[in-house]
């Protein structure tokens with residue numbers, strides 16, 4: 001393939017990458033790493049525009065090469081900065097500017113403009129280092145739900161690094177006098193590798209953003225927007241799963257149901273918005289004393305539940321008491337006032353008589369109403385009440 005066709009093909013793929021990232025950013029404004037990847041496509045595009053100028057016009061060769069290579073390496077640096085921002089929420093644009101300036105300055109070293117081999121030996125390690133850094137950043141950051149999404153991008157980066165290493169090795173250790181065919185082969189294979197790389201990068205980036213969006217939607221569909229606690233839909237699937245596990249492992253599943261006392265008075269006195277803020281604060285306080293792996297749900301209104309797996313009466317009572325005391329001992333700011341809220345708590349453990357988790361929850365609910373009946377701001381346990389599981393009642 002002739003040089004011009006290759007450059008035009010690379011230019012078009014860079015353009016597609018830039019426009020795809022721009023379109024993605026247009027509909028996902030909060031995902032700012034898309035701007036880095038859009039900049040990456042733009043840098044690759046600019047490096048190809050410079051290559052076209054070098055091919056067709058009499059331009060100052062040293063400056064053109066410096067700019068072309070600086071843009072090309074900036075393209076790789078912004079892939080890294082986008083990935084870094086995507087997984088660590090931090091920008092590394094200083095590195096991008098540093099790379100651009102370093103590459104431009106390196107072109108003023110004597111011999112750099114004249115020798116392709118010197119340029120390959122100088123710049124390949126920089127490109128490899130940037131892509132290895134991207135790979136490491138992805139590899140080190142693998143939260144369970146999203147990690148899989150990065151495997152495709154990691155594979156593409158790995159293959160690109162490998163071909164760079166091989167081509168760099170051939171240049172370094174191969175024949176000193178590259179033939180014209182050898183030269184053309186190196187050039188053609190190198191440019192085709194870049195075209196494939198940019199094409200696959202665009203697919204991987206699009207996949208990452210689409211999947212992240214999908215996960216966000218899935219999470220939102222099971223989360224209560226006000227408190228951030230899980231909603232009833234989530235309760236259904238998580239409680240079913242945990243109940244079946246506890247039955248299999250012959251352990252107890254526990255429910256702690258929390259209900260804010262006299263919450264209606266807060267709404268009546270301070271208004272619904274203040275009531276919302278109080279609900280948020282109460283759930284934050286409770287969360288501080290709930291273990292990270294326990295699931296917490298908003299059942300509706302001012303009623304909440306904590307689902308505790310593999311537990312016993314003593315442990316569940318301690319958790320309930322920690323929640324009650326944390327809320328009781330905290331001052332909650334509403335408008336200019338500071339108020340203290342109390343909660344009533346009902347607890348229940350699953351028993352062999354339960355036919356499903358609904359029975360356990362029902363008993364915890366009845367225990368809660370017992371706590372209310374006894375004067376509120378207290379814990380009541382289904383174990384100390386003679387409540388039959390709902391499914392046993394006729």
Ligand SMILES: Nc1nc2c(ncn2[C@@H]2O[C@H](COP(=O)(O)OP(=O)(O)OP(=O)(O)O)[C@@H](O)[C@H]2O)c(=O)[nH]1
Pocket residue numbers: 226259260261262263264265267271272273274275276279300301302372376
């Ligand atoms: N601000 C706000 N209030 C809510 C929300 N959901 C339910 N409520 C209010 O919570 C109050 C619950 O009142 P009640 O069921 O009478 O219970 P209570 O006043 O807490 O009294 P006890 O539970 O018997 O101690 C009602 O006034 C509801 O309007 C919400 O999302 N935001």
